[in-house]
Amino acid sequence: MTPRAFTVAIDGPAAAGKGTIARAVAGHFGFAHLDTGLLYRAVGALTLDGADPIEAARALDPRALEDGRLRTAEVAQAASRVAVIPEVRAALLDFQRSFARRPGGAVLDGRDICTVIYPGAEAQLFVTASAEVRAERRWKELRDKGDDRTLAEVLADVRARDARDSEREAAPLRPADGAMLLDTSKMSIDEAVAAAIAHVAAKGGAPRA
Numbered sequence: 001m002t003p004r005a006f007t008v009a010i011d012g013p014a015a016a017g018k019g020t021i022a023r024a025v026a027g028h029f030g031f032a033h034l035d036t037g038l039l040y041r042a043v044g045a046l047t048l049d050g051a052d053p054i055e056a057a058r059a060l061d062p063r064a065l066e067d068g069r070l071r072t073a074e075v076a077q078a079a080s081r082v083a084v085i086p087e088v089r090a091a092l093l094d095f096q097r098s099f100a101r102r103p104g105g106a107v108l109d110g111r112d113i114c115t116v117i118y119p120g121a122e123a124q125l126f127v128t129a130s131a132e133v134r135a136e137r138r139w140k141e142l143r144d145k146g147d148d149r150t151l152a153e154v155l156a157d158v159r160a161r162d163a164r165d166s167e168r169e170a171a172p173l174r175p176a177d178g179a180m181l182l183d184t185s186k187m188s189i190d191e192a193v194a195a196a197i198a199h200v201a202a203k204g205g206a207p208r209a
């Protein structure tokens with residue numbers, strides 16, 4: 001018997017903790033995980049090397065997702081700039097949609113998973129936190145990687161990306177009607193993960209046998 005498809009869709013603004021929550025949920029249920037931000041980061045990185053964003057998105061090789069540079073602040077800004085281009089988003093759609101329906105369960109995190117990529121997702125979450133809390137988390141992550149950006153600079157970056165992601169015409173960031181709102185500003189990561197797992201289980205998600 002083919003294992004059934006079950007989709008967990010997680011959206012939210014920059015550095016809200018989506019990635020950590022998505023990985024933990026995927027690990028708990030034995031589902032596959034796709035960090036869709038990496039697709040936009042990979043296209044952004046290629047444009048920093050001089051590529052045309054639409055052509056880069058159409059020809060994107062999944063191996064490009066493993067590039068170590070993708071987590072830098074410079075690439076994050078480039079990602080949010082290419083993410084406003086409708087043709088870039090369209091080129092990345094089919095890959096994300098088929099991933100969402102793969103047998104055995106899938107967790108996708110991004111900005112438009114609940115609203116555009118797979119509105120039929122069985123479990124939907126919108127993970128957020130105040131801009132100050134998100135900036136501080138990202139600042140610590142970057143600092144651990146040797147980046148010497150100040151907290152004020154990281155906060156400015158987060159706000160610029162929030163504005164671009166929410167105000168764009170193509171698939172703007174917003175909570176879907178049926179999504180559970182998870183504000184992690186005052187939560188530990190363990191509490192946030194537990195709340196997400198409880199929501200997925202309540203929606204019928206079950207660990208793979």
Ligand code: CDP
Pocket residue numbers: 013014015016019036037038040041076079080081083109110111112113161165
């Ligand atoms: O990890 P972080 O939240 O900082 O960013 P990310 O999820 O890696 O996404 C980087 C950028 O890609 C975002 O600022 C968005 O502009 C864009 N993105 C998007 O438009 N749609 C998605 N589904 C995922 C990311």
